[in-house]
Structures are given as structure tokens and as C-alpha cells.
Amino acid sequence: MSALRRFVVVVPLAFVGMLALAACSAEEPIEVDDVSEDELILRRGSVDHAAIVEATTMMLVDGLATVAPPLDPSLDPYNREDPFRITAAPYRSAFAKNLGRFDDYDRKIDWTASQTSAWVTRMATGNYQVIDTSKPCDFASPHTYLEIERAALTGKPHATCGGRMPNEDALDVTVNFLIRGPAATEQDPGAIRDGVFAATKPALSSFPYLAEMNGL
Ligand SMILES: [Ca+2]
Numbered sequence: 001m002s003a004l005r006r007f008v009v010v011v012p013l014a015f016v017g018m019l020a021l022a023a024c025s026a027e028e029p030i031e032v033d034d035v036s037e038d039e040l041i042l043r044r045g046s047v048d049h050a051a052i053v054e055a056t057t058m059m060l061v062d063g064l065a066t067v068a069p070p071l072d073p074s075l076d077p078y079n080r081e082d083p084f085r086i087t088a089a090p091y092r093s094a095f096a097k098n099l100g101r102f103d104d105y106d107r108k109i110d111w112t113a114s115q116t117s118a119w120v121t122r123m124a125t126g127n128y129q130v131i132d133t134s135k136p137c138d139f140a141s142p143h144t145y146l147e148i149e150r151a152a153l154t155g156k157p158h159a160t161c162g163g164r165m166p167n168e169d170a171l172d173v174t175v176n177f178l179i180r181g182p183a184a185t186e187q188d189p190g191a192i193r194d195g196v197f198a199a200t201k202p203a204l205s206s207f208p209y210l211a212e213m214n215g216l
Pocket of ligand 1: 111179
């Protein structure tokens with residue numbers, strides 16, 4: 001076993017929590033055209049895998065669908081899959097199409113064919129984050145999310161523990177990864193930012209890490 005493999009912990013984060021409820025999709029029969037996203041909240045149903053950010057709502061949805069992403073018919077089957085052993089065939093084309101679409105947003109092709117193939121296969125067969133507990137994690141200034149995955153795609157050694165810490169701006173990481181390619185980061189000059197850089201109340205650095213609710 002290589003040194004890397006000894007330290008790497010693979011984490012599937014299929015979890016149930018309050019945030020996941022907002023992304024849930026109902027198993028109960030519904031008339032999609034008559035139900036808003038808000039009406040789905042707190043229904044009994046399946047929850048999204050919570051590993052790679054926006055794996056479903058940005059990367060798996062059919063861009064031609066007329067329903068909101070939580071109601072897209074491809075999401076429930078993906079979320080019901082074992083995150084380590086996803087049946088690739090039904091999802092591969094959607095991941096490939098959407099990755100190409102995001103890369104094209106800046107009218108510059110940043111993903112090589114081999115990187116595209118590797119990431120499409122990765123997402124179509126497994127939805128998890130890779131963590132290396134031998135590497136540093138900086139809770140106060142977290143820049144770990146997708147660092148190990150990006151290093152693997154670009155053929156470089158990773159430098160952080162990877163994974164996603166509670167206060168990381170993971171959506172900015174995601175849009176730069178998808179649009180500017182695996183070599184880019186959200187810290188680059190000219191990086192794409194969504195203008196929201198932090199939670200109004202940051203997560204705490206000790207268990208259970210929860211900040212107080214807004215308004216308290
Ligand atoms: Ca691009």
C-alpha cells in the first residue's frame with residue numbers, strides 16, 4: 001500500500017440534516033407542475049448526497065428541463081445510489097454535457113479530454129470527498145475543498161487535508177473548478193466570485209460547530 005493510500009480516508013457524506021431537507025425531493029407521488037420547491041420542504045423523501053457540492057443540482061440536472069432542479073427526475077435515482085458504487089450508465093452523459101457547458105461559460109476550454117473523462121467517470125461512479133489526515137487543515141482560513149481532487153486531475157501532489165470545512169466558500173471553489181478548470185482556484189487573480197464570501201455567522205471551531213441562528 002502506498003504512503004498516500006495509508007493516509008487517505010474516503011468519506012461518503014450521505015447525511016440527514018436540516019440543510020439537506022432544503023434539497024430533498026419527495027418520494028411521494030406528486031404533480032410536479034403544481035408543486036413549488038417550497039412546498040417540498042419537510043416532506044418525507046430522499047436527501048441529496050452531501051459530498052461534492054452541487055453534484056446534482058448543477059451537474060446532473062437536464063438543462064432543458066422545465067422544472068426546478070430539486071424536482072428534476074434524474075436526482076432521486078442518483079441520490080438513492082450507494083455513493084461508493086454508483087451505477088454509472090444513467091448519469092455519465094448528463095455529467096459530461098454539463099461539465100462541457102460550464103467549461104464553455106468563459107468561452108475558453110480549460111478541461112483537457114483526459115481530465116473531463118476522469119471527472120465524469122468519478123462523478124458517475126462515486127460521490128464522496130477524499131481526505132488525507134496526514135496533511136494540514138486550517139480551520140480559520142480553509143482552502144481544502146477539492147484540493148486533493150484537483151491535484152489528482154492536474155498530476156500534482158496535494159498539500160492539504162482536503163475535504164470541506166464548515167466555513168469554506170465551497171460554491172466559489174465549485175464554479176472556478178467547473179468553469180476555469182481543475183488547475184484554477186477561487187484565490188486566483190480574476191477568479192470568479194459570487195459576491196458572498198462568508199456566512200453571516202461562521203461555524204464554530206469545536207463540536208458541534210454550529211453557529212447561532214440568524215436573528216438571535
Ligand atoms: Ca472554461
